[in-house]
Amino acid sequence: MQPALIFDMDGTMVDNMMTHHRGWQRTLKKYGLDFTLEQVIENCHGKNIEIIERLFPGKYTLEEREEISFEKESGYREIFLQELRLVDGLDVLLETAYKNNIPMGIGTAAPKANVDFVLDNLNIRHYFQVVVHADDVTKGKPEPEVFFKVADQLNVPYQHCLVFEDSPTGARTALNAGMKAVILTTTHKEEEFAAIPSVMLCVPDFTSIDILSLLENLHQT
Helix, strand or coil, rough: CEEEECCCCCCEEEECCCHHHHHHHHHHHCCCCCCCCCHHHHHCCCCCCHHHHHHHHCCCCHHHHHHHHHHHHHHHHHHHHHHEEEEEHHHHHHHHHHEEEEEEEEEEECCCHHHHHHHHHHCHHHHCCCCHHHHHCCCCCCCCCCHHHHHHHCCCCHHHEEECCCCHHHHHHHCCCCCEEEEEEECCHHHCCCCCCEEEEEEEECCCCCCHHHHHHHHCC
């Protein structure tokens, strides 16, 4: 069975999480929550409308939460455009996998507009047969729905999928989906993943990864 690669996007494909964190910090302050960056990192993960409901329980309608989300993400894209680039080594990994006919998909909590922003500005959409974003799922990470949908559309069994993630929540999502994970330590420290058995290895970027050897090891586990 041909294995598949599933990529989270924010913090994994592009090192944008600090921009997201500062965007959340500004937006939350406007709506009455004066969070430190540490509090933002701890609390702002998953689908935007779920984050807003979690932080402001019962205060905003779904339409209002969507408007707050749109406001935050528009500001993020404007700020990050000048810094937008792939994490080091990912271009080589994508091309190697593509040339070896390895199925690839994206499973992200980001909204569609942010996914389009990354894929189209970096001209990498052709690498991915499947893209599942926040608007495509009813339950955000660590619920495994997003990874299940990618694997199902790629027609690859869950245990044959290798996930690339950057957060403990993402690693637990892979665990809940029955998938192994490689962690990019762009956002969190390696020790934060020590107790999550889905994690095969942690790396600072993609430059040290031999994807064909890694998939061979995955097949043997």
